[in-house]
Each structure stands twice: as C-alpha cells, then as structure tokens.
Amino acid sequence: MTSPYSDLNDFIALSRVDGIALSPNGERAILTVATLNRDATAYERALWSVPADGSGAPVRLTRSAKGESGVGFTGSGDILFVSARPDAAADKDPEAPQLWLLPAAGGEARAVTRLAGGVSSIAATASGSDVVVLAADLLASSDTLESDAKLRGKRKDKKVSAILHEGYPVRYWDADLGPAEPHLLALDLSELPETAVARAAVAPDAEPSYPADLPRPTDLTPAPGRTADTAGQALTPDASTLIVALQVRERRAGRFALVSVQVATGIQTVIVEEDGVDFESPAVSRDGTRIAYTRLVRSTPAGPEDVELWIAGIDGSDPRRLAADWDRWPTSIAFAADDASLIVTADHDGRGPVFRVPLDGPVEQLTHDEFTYTNVTVDTVSGDLVALRSSWVSPPHPVRIALSGEVTPLANPAAALEAPGSITAVEATAEDGARVRGWLLLPEGASASTPAPLLLWVHGGPLGSWNAWSWRWAPLLAVQRGYAVLLPDPALSTGYGLDFIARGWNSWGAKPYTDLLSITDAVEARDDIDETKTAAMGGSFGGYMANWVAGHTDRFRAIVSHASLWALDQFAGTTDHSQYWQEIFTAEAMEEFSPHHSVRDIVTPMLVIHGDHDYRVPIGESLRLWSELAEHHALDDGSTKHRFLLFPDENHWVLKPQHSVVWYETVFAFLDQHVHGAEWKRPELLG
Template identity: 70%
Template sequence: MASPSNSTAFDSLTDYIALPRVEALALSPDGKTAVLTVAALKKDGTGYDRSLWAVPATGGGTPRRLTRSAKGEAGAAFTAGGDILFVSARPDADGDADDESGQLWLLPATGGEARPVTRLAGGVDGIAATADASARLVISASLLPGADTLEGEAALRAKRKEKKVSAILHDTYPVRYWDHDLGPAEPHLLAIDIDALEDTIAAAVADTAAADASEADASTPADAGAPASGTEANPYPATLPRPRDLTPKPVRSLDHAEAALTPDGATLVVSLEHREQRAGRRVIVAIDTATGERTTLFDEVGVDYEMPAISHDGARIAYLRTVQSSPAAPTDYEIWVAGIDGSGAQRVAAEWDHWASSLEFAADDTALIATADHDGRAPVFRIPVDGGAPEKLTDDDFAYANVVVDRRTGDVVALRSSWVVPPHPVRIARDGAVTPLATPAPTPAAPGSITEVETTAEDGARVRGWLLLPEGASEDSPAPLLLWIHGGPLNSWNAWSWRWAPLLAVARGYAVLLPDPALSTGYGLDFIARGWNSWGGKPYTDLLSITDAVEARDDIDQTRTAAMGGSFGGYMANWVAGHTDRFQAIVTHASLWALDQFSGTTDSSEYWQRIFTPEAMTEHSPHHFVRDIRTPLLVVHGDKDYRVPIGEGLRLWSELAEHHADEDGRMPHRFLYFPDENHWVLKPQHAVVWYETVFAFLGEHVLGEEPSRYELLG
C-alpha cells in the first residue's frame, strides 16, 4: 500500500538498498577535516564498497573522495602528523598477489598514493589506538598460537592453507561469537612506529635481497639446514616497521579489547578479559609499549572495568566500573576518573541515572564528553570531573555517536541520526549549537511523519515511544498498525538502523509504533529493573498498554494490526503470540523460543544464566505456550546466527507443526530461512527478500491481499 505523496527512496526496496551510508567518522589533529567512511552499493547489488571521504569539519565546503579501490577501505584514524590510516585488502604491489587479508595503509597528509604499513600473514583486524603526540600506534591482529615470530606464523598459516586444514582445537569457552568462529588465531595488540616506515631505494633493494635469500634457503635440502615446514620462512619486510607484540600468549583475553594510548605513545591502557571458567571479568591494565611490561590498574572479582579514555595531558584516565548483574537487579554503569597509574580513583556523576555509551575527555580535560540513551534520544553530555552536575550539550530528537573532541577549539564532531534521518556528520559548539557538515550521502526524503506517544502503565510508570504515520492517515482513512519491538533487551528505539527500517513500512501505508517498554535504556535503572528477571511481565504489559493508547487514536485502524520484532523483540513476539490473539499477524526474527535450550547454546551462556533465576527462565519461556498460539507467525532465522542459534528457530517451527499443522502438514505459519546469514541478515539482496516476504505476509493477513511469493524464492 504505497504512500499517496511524491515518491521517495523508501517506496522501492531497490532504491532503498542503493542509498549511500555514512558508517564512521575520524577527525584530523587540527580539527579542520573530518574523514567519513561511506558504504555504497556494488554495481551488481550484492554487497557494499567502502571508501573514505574528506569534508570540512568547520562547516561548508564539499565532500572530497580520498580512496578508491575494488576492496574498499574502513577503520580510518589519523596519526599525530595528520596522515590518514585505514585498513584495506587492496593489492600491495610488493606483496603476495593472492593475499586478500586486510592490511594497515597510510595516506600521507602531504598527498600522494596510499602505501602499506603492514604485511602480516593473517592481516590486520583494526586500529586499536593512536597517540596524539607520537608516531606510535597500536593495531589489533590475530596470530596463530603455535608460532613465536611473525615469520613462523606466516609459515604455519601457509601450511594450514596448503593442507586445507580448517579444524580448531579449543581449551577455553566460548568457541564462537555472534556470526563467526573463534580461533585458531588469537587477537593480539601490536605496537607500530610509523616513523620507522622506510621508502628508499636502498631499503627496497635490501628487502628484495632478503626475500631472495629466503627462497634460496627454502630450495636447499632439509638435511642441509633448510627451515622445517612451519618454522621461520620469508623474513618480514625491512621496508615496513616491524610490529611489536605487546600481548604475547593472550589466549582469548583480547577478543573485545578497548584501548587508549597516552599522548606520547609510551603507555597503552587497555580493558581486557580475565578468564573465569565459562566467562570472565573485565580488567584494566597498563602496558609499556617499549618493553611490554604490564601493570594491572583495576581488577575486582565480580566487577567489570571498561571503556578507558586518556586525558589530553596524559595525566588521567576515565573508565566505567560495573558490578556484574545478578537475577536480583540490574546494576549501574559507574563513571570513574583516576591518575594514569590508577591512583586517586574517584567516582563522578554518581547521581546521574544514565548508562554512558562513550567517554572522551573535553579539550581542557576538566570534563568528560559522553553519550547515553535518554528518553528516546541519545544526547551528548558534558560531565565535570570535579563532581559538578552533568549537563546536556544537545537538546534535540537525535542520537549521537562517533563523538570526537576538537582539541583546538573544544567543539565536538560526531555523527547523529534519528528514525527519519540517517547518520550524518555534525559539529557541536561548546554552547550546544549544532552545525550539519557536508556529506557525500545526502539525507533522503522521509515518507509520512513522526510523533512522540506515551501512556501510563498499570504500576504508574511512564511508557513512551515513537509513532511513524503515513501521509494521509486520518479519521477518514486510518492506517493499519505495526507494533515493532526492539531487541536487546537493554536498548532504546532512538537511532537510525539500516537493517530495521520502519520508513519502508510507512511508505506502504502502515503506521509503525516503536515503543520503549520495561528493560529499555534511557529511563533510569528503576525502569530497567521493572522487567529484570521477568521478561514476560512488565515488558509485555507495557507493550500492550502503549498499543492500546495508540489504537485509540482516530488515525489508527485497530482492526488491522500486527506485531514484529527481532532478537529480544523476537522473543517478545513469541511471547505475544502465546498470550493474546489481538494481532492479525506476527513476525518473529532471530527469536528466543526455549530459554533453557537457548541459555546453553548461545555464544555467551554464562551471562544469560547469571541474570535469570532457574524459576524465571522456566516461567518466562515462550515455548510453554505454543498450544495457545492463534495468530499466523512468520518465523525468520539465519543459520550463522550464533547469538540466538538456529536451534531456536528450528524448535519453534517443529513445535508449531506439532500443535498446529493440519492432517496434510500445512500451517498458516511460514519459515523464512537464510543458510548463510547471521543475526541481522545483511546482504543487500537478502534484505530485499526479507522485506518482500514480510510485507507479503502482512499484506495477506493484515490487509486481506492475495498470498504472494517473492520471485527469487523460487
């Protein structure tokens, strides 16, 4: 059901997936240039190419493309001297032509071609930290544990590839994460001194001579002293700075490391995991980047220390301290500041009932610049480190991310978005004034309108959300309603998502309700606690309460409604299906079905078992109510989803068939299965399949349209 207004990019799935997307932002040391990572649809429509674009960070001007390669670029950062670093799998003229691993590249500030900085056999995972006043930086790279040198690691990788061995032997938990297997390589943090990058004829000649000597050694009979297979082989290039391993034998402690470098590059402060049986606790350590010597700064049993940030003068660190939650209650994200050596630790903003999602020191180091969910938005906050009250720097309907402080002016540069405006770069002055910056991805026109709605729950709590309305919705022409339930569950409907795009439904004439029920972030710890250890309780009744309030509007058709959600939203969709028949259709994506099964097969079982009592896990498991389902379900699951494993979708489908199939085995339910997708379904054409199938299912059951099947489903 298309919108009667002028056509927008959301009227066509082909047009929608072709919209360019700003994914990340980096700021130059002088604060004058922002570098954006922009994704654009490939010509064949099967994926996205990423490139770097420069825009003036002070406003005005036009975007300028910096990189252009078939493999794309991402993870941009600046060196202290203004050179641009990025990770790319683009060909290295001096490397192996068959190597497709991503390496670190440098684009000189003075101009010229980008040049490789690394040639690691397994590639570079990302840039972990750069220094404000030093040529030193730290990268993350995965290395095989059976080798002690870079050369030996390369030889061991080559042998595994030659023998076509993909097996992984584990001695720790877990074995996979979100959508990928863990191992056999382990993440390490490696220091690199950019000023050691040689680009002279003499260095190139020496590098070639060393490679020739290695090849000659390899052709020598083994009994004459050639290296055994799997030991040191080709020497690491002399023309490139040799990475220094700061974290030897890390096992899995650096899987989710968060790191920051002191301005002089001498000390790396990193949050890593201290392993404990199936899980662990996050600790903060300081590593001397010259010697590798490690000092533990913060470590408590049952407490996580995360998100370290270093002041611009190098004297202090800020971080989050969080007591690990239990079934009794959620716990707060505490903001602390200490000396760079961990001394004099003090909590700041103790009365600030928010969960910071990013931290950075202000330009003068007297405050922290933070982001946090807040009442359906995600503003930028200024938090004085002397104990003063936090203040909002932004006061609009946007969510801010990728926040970077301009050390020269004290302004902030960031990406911001809402449910009707995709991420775009902005500059935030110290007085809170926001100036949009140029972007190569202009904002597409949004169909319909957005308004804020709220109601009062049975226990007196305020429950709010966003309501997106199609153009023309009125008492004379009320719109069908989609209740769209967010995932998490510790989450909020406050920022744009390319994957979950309600404007696509609005363009087809639906009103979309995006509510924040109990467990949602941005409303204080007590609001989260209302649904803690009780997912089928207040979160469910909050959803029904705000749906009742919206259905009472004259411009909403309460006789044509559906519910949908993914992940926790899929759990709640399943719970809704087993507890009410008020909706005409329900879409449940990547959903939790049987909590006892899920909690032992997910990629982080200890967490889920830690936050539930056994009784609550049984009481609030949707699978116990399969016999009560009366609403047609569209079940969607990807086989590579390791957070909510495919077994959840398979068991849901099996039990629907057990209780609801007719004698011929047919059901009103449907199962959309993606053998090679993960938790989100990210390939562009698969996203099209997802939406076409969802809208066809809703059209049949909500709008009374004839059943249809997207042609690419065969």
C-alpha cells in the same frame, strides 16, 4: 520524484555514512561511506574528506574494489585505514586486510603492514606520536610473525579448517573463534622509509620472513588466549603507555580489568581490578595524567547494576566516581579539550544526547534535539566536537557541535533523504503507573477518515532504545507502504533510569509485555489508527517478545519473529555467551517466562525468520519453534498458515543487500496477506 523507500532495490542502493574521524588539527573530518557494488550483493567503503567547520564540499580520497574502513590518524596527521586492496610492493596480493597510510601532504596510499593473518582494526592512536596499536589475530602456537605465516600456509595447503578449543567461548555473534587468538601489536610509523625499498626476489620455497622494508610490529600481548578480546583501549599522547581493558579469564567467561602496558617493553601492570566487576571503555586525558572508565558490578537475578563513570590517575591511583546520582549508562567517553570535564553519550528518553560531565560538578546536557549522537570526537584546538547523528527519519550524517550546544551539519557525500509521513512521540501509563514512551511513525494521509493499519515493532537488546537510525531495521519502508509503525521502549529499555530497567529484570514476559500492550492500547485509541488491523514484529529480544505475544494474546493479525528466543533453557546453554544469560535469570524465571510453554495457545499466523550463522541466538531456537508450530498447528496434510524464512549464510541481522530485499519482500507479503486480506504472493527469488 519516486521515493527510495518505495522500491527496495532503490533503498539498498542508498549511500550511507558509517564512520567519522577528525584530523589532529581539527580542520577536516574523514568519512567512511558505503555504496552498493555493481552486482548489488555487497557494500564497498571509501574515504571522503570534508571541512570540519561546515563549509566546502566532500572530496573522495580512496577508491578500491576491496574498500577501506577503520580510519584513524597518526600524530603527524597522516590518515590510517584498513583494507585488503592490492599492495603493489608485495610479492602477491594480500588475502587479508592490512594497515594503510595516506600521507597528509598528499600522494598515494601505501601498505605499512604485511601480516599473514591481516589487521583486524586500529586499536589506538596517539595525538603526539606516530606509534599506532593494531588488533590482529595470530595462531596459538605462533611465537613470531614468521612462524604464524608458516603455520597458516600449512593449514591452507592441507585445507585444514579444524579448530581445537582449550577454553570457552568457542564462537561470538557470527564468527567461529580460533584457531587464531587476538593480539595487540604496536607499530612505530616514524620508522617507515619515505619511499618503498627495493627488495630482492624471494624463492618460492623460501621460509616466510617479515618484510625488512616495513616497520616490524611489536607484540604487546604474547600468548593471550582470549584475554585480548578487549573492552576498549587508549594510548597516552606520547604513546609510551597503553591503557587497555583486558579479560581476566574465569571458567566460562571473564571479567575486565584495566591494565597499563609499557609500549617500549611490553611490561603489563594491572591498575584497576575487582572480583565480580567489569572495568571498560578507558579514555586517557589530553595531558596523559588521568584515565576515565566505566565500572559495572556483575548483575544477578536480583536486579541490574548501574554503569558507573569513574576517573583515576594514569596509574589507577585516587579513583573516584563521577555523577553518582546520574543513572544514565555511558555509551562513549572522551576527555574534553581542557581536561576539565568528560564528553559522554548516553541513551536518554528516546534520544541519545551528548553530555558534559565536569570532574567536579553536575552533569550538563549539551544537545537537546531529537537525535542520537555517535562517533563523537573532540577537536583539541577549539574544544568543539564532531560526530554522526541520526534519528528514525534521518540517516547518520556528520555534524559539528559547538561548546554552546549549537549543531552545524557538515558536507555530506550521501544524499539527504526526505522521510515519508511523520514522526511523533507517544506515551502511555503502565499498569504500575510507570511512563512508557515510544515513537509513532504515521504514513501520509492517515486520518480519522482513512486510519492506518498499525505495526508494533519491538526492539532487541533487551537493554536498548529505539533512538537511532538503523539500515537493517527500517520502519520507513513500512510507512511508505501505508503502515503506521509504533517503536516503543518497554521495561528493560535504557535511557529512563535504573528503576525502569529493573521493572522487567528476571521477568521478561511480565512488565515488558504489559508495557507493550499499554502503549499499543494508547496508540490504537487514536482516530488515525485502524485498531482492527494490527500486527507485531521484532528481532532478537524483540523476537522473544513476538513469540511471547503470540502465545498470550490473539489481538494481532500477524506476527513476525526474527532471530528469536523460544526455549530459554535451551538458549542459555547454546548461545555464544551462556554464563551471562544464566547468571541474570533464576531457574524459576527461565522456566516461567519461556515462550515455548504457550505454543498450544498460538492462533495468530507467524512468520519465523532466522540466519544459520547466528551464534548469539542459535538457529536451534527457530528450528524448535517451527517444529512445535507444526506439531500443534499443522493440518492433517501438513499445510500450515505459518511461514519459516531461513538464510543459510546470514547471521543475527541478515546483512547482504540481496537478502535484505528478500527479507522485506517476505515480511510485507506476509503482513499484506493477514492484515489486508491480500492473496499470498511468494517473493520471486525464493523460487
């Protein structure tokens, strides 16, 4: 049987689980499953139901060309999701996604909003109420849902796309911000009639009005500016109070404060706030009396600050820090079923375990396997958990976690995959004595007699870890083609403590670079690795490191640099969040560790890749890199050994399936040319 890793078209066609939600009674989990559409140019998402105890088989719940996502539950157990699927009750098909409800008792799904700008996401639900809070965008001049619809109609009719900005930022990741602003809207679904109400015909020239047969959303954040770009929110069980991390705007950026919003009145009260501190990821206890959250003092060039775990009363009273001697950074927070502890995930030693953090006592690691856990939800009936887990050889799949730590896989509509080759943990000792670890994926048959070429792959972030599956960065595709892949966690990586992060702070080209060389040395010393055939690659921060490596060593045969930082002074002022980058570097470090100063020293062939819609690392970085490579290294006739792969309509990651295929075809052709001496083969679809 042919492995799906052998053929790129087979790989992108694999079904993938990218979400999980647990019903209030704990009996079933709803999975969001993405599958490739007919022309292989996008993914369609559908909802599947599986028993939450590990028994039974998956049952598909939805099917539409537009797909479904963002699953939640009402307190009554009805399923909520967001979709742009056709609404039979509307005058015309919606252009924007709306909130839909699928009754727990069975029956057809129905749209429960009809917002002109659509619903961005389900922001919060309540365990004891049918009130839901939605994230939605409204035009800045709108004061009602009707005026928003009218203004949108005028812009559409006149084909106006211009945006007037009155503050910073103006874009984020791959999206231009504005002209609409983010709002939080409360929707009481107990007011939803059992059946759709017949409506009179509406004249074509009539003023827009919100449908009277649907519950009307209430704006909890009127005139928000960008303050409702939140850092998390949670409802009390009775849905009377929303606890939300709202922005306090400050010049080019802002800090997050915890705000209590009375859902019935919209009255806001700031309950946790400090200058120079971000409070994020609020979670509300099961009894509605307490909140948990993270506290992060703004970092400076002097060093990183810890991500602290705190708890307080629902009104912000009696705040206290938990687990003060635990220097792992929480990535998700939930109260346990009995409210006596928190269930927390965090990067840890190249994995992403689940931890139990008692409100009084030391942290306990609940899972001890080789996986990283995400989307963790607490079953309030049994106290168990459901989650997705993955590793570099196992895509995300649903599991149940008992209080004992025992893990039971749940039924999965996505087929299980057999990974090629093997995976092993590796480590080295850095120049300063620090332990540097990573994962080594070896192709089948790698041995002393047939050593494998090595591909050093550097992660992005830089605050991150190679500890979980990624459909975008898929090293098993390289393993299937005979490459050994090293996934290292150098200085700045998370999961090894604050001191390990601090080793690379304000000096990206120092210990992160020497850590990479140290662990590469250790792996190249193995007899199943061919140290004469090595290459390096990375994206984002990994692209920065690829550029730095290119200018500081000639040990690699080829270097692939994706969405990379090239000139730090230029990058810091053009990225979508410039204040952050400028406040974590000194001017001297930004100058000293900018890769562009070493362009004359580059001798290794480079493949430069970028998406024009990348606003985090703007295209100007690679345009300047490409220009300077040509300036210093092109031959008299303009030819060059370097290559530049540009995606005009992709962002930081390159997400369209057909472009992912082109990305890998180009990368592997480039690596094969320079690592194996193969003839350069231009991918067919590049013309």
